[in-house]
Amino acid sequence: MAEFSFTAVDAQGALVRGTLEGETAEAVVAALRRRGHIPMQVGAPGRWTRTVASGLGGLGGLRRRDLRRGELAALTRELAVMLGAGQDIDRALRFLVESVPGARARAVLGGVRDRVRDGQTLHAAMARYPGSFPRLYIGMVRAAEAGGDLAPTMDRLATLLERERALAATVQSAMIYPCILTLAACGSIVLLLTEVLPQFTPLFAQNGAELPASTRLMIRAGELLGRYGLLIPLVLLALAVLARAVLRYPGARLRLDTGLLALPVAGRLLREVLAARFTRILGTLLENGVPILGALSIVRDAIGNRAVARAVDAATQAAKGGRGLSAALEAASIFPRRTVHLLRLGEETARLGPMALRAADIHEEQVRIATQRLVALLVPAITIIMGLLVAGIVSSLLLAMLSLNDLAK
DSSP states (O other), rough: OOEEEEEEOOTOOOEEEEEESSSSSHHHHHHHHHTTTTEEEEEEEEEEOOOOOTTTTTTTHHHHHOOHHHHHHHHHHHHHHHHTTTHHHHHHHHHHHHHHHHHHHHHHHHHHHHHHTTTOOHEEEEEEEEOTTTHHHHHHHHHHHHOOOOOHHHHHHHHHHHHHHHHHHHHHHHHHHHHHHHHHHHHHHHHHIIIIIIHHHHHHHHOOOOHHHHHHHHHHHHHHHHHHHTHHHHHHHHHHHHHHHHSSSSSHHHHHHHHHHSSSSHHHHHHHHHHHHHHHEEEEETTTTTOOOHHHHHHHHOOOOOHHHHHHHHHHHHTTTOOOOOHHHHHHSOOOOHHHHHHHHHHHHTTHHHHHHHHHHHHHHHHHHHHHOOOOOOHHHHHHHHHHHHHHHHHHHHHHHHHHHHHHH
């Protein structure tokens, strides 16, 4: 008998973690199903964890059937509108199934509607599709069903998802131009080294001139690029796969996440993004009636950064001891001071949820400003570096031409 760690969803839609003994991973999956759980991950503790796709259609099929975040945000907004207009949940889901584009979304929503019609609660039906509905989403729906305010909760969920999409789009859209400029710069340099400079190499060889060191360096670089240039994408791909494998280990991921936060300019932007996400999720959960400890547990899983997750763990322990979470977050030195100050103010005034949402608004605005500043620095920096490299190649070529003229004289 071996011991396996597992992650599963229970009949109430809550996430359950623990260990279980069994002959094989498949035996553990079967034991979890007999308990009424939905297995999500089973693996030997300390080793690679593998996703258990049996019962959910296989890993590849599960991924193909998952809702995208944009689709989830749009569907949540439509569901909130219909529930707010007085539609019952069955008619609202039927309308979504009939009107949503795409077979993947129809399959997920159809499965949710079938389970609701069979008597399951909405959050339990959604828990059957963990790839489409995050734990945050299921937790809020569960709290709403318990409190009888599903329509306003779906509205808050839609707002949360839309804000997260807008925040991500702000950063991604701003990075498009610097990325294109970098690719153009690299392409220009490769073209000069592999196509333009080799045109002059026979001329230099025929005249037997002593070429400057910079020219010899550029010619050698062009030869290497021409010979091994196709290997560069393959090497980069292999490094990316290796890095992804290494980052599955919690220690390596923690070191990377901590290092990213320590970067001079990008680190500050990342701190603002994480603070905005943390306060937006926390405030939304608290406003929806989720208890502070449950909210912190959901935030920890949704934040996506190990360093922040460790700080949230410390804040959770502080909250359990009745000391409040702002002091623990301040000791972690991860979030901006503004975050800690506003959360402390919320704790002192018993308005932690509204103050967290107010902090999220401020941080999202700071992300927009910081992104604009970063782009304003990147674009001229890339342009200057590209100009210097091109000037270096051209000057090396001119020096070689001048040496030919001196030889001719």
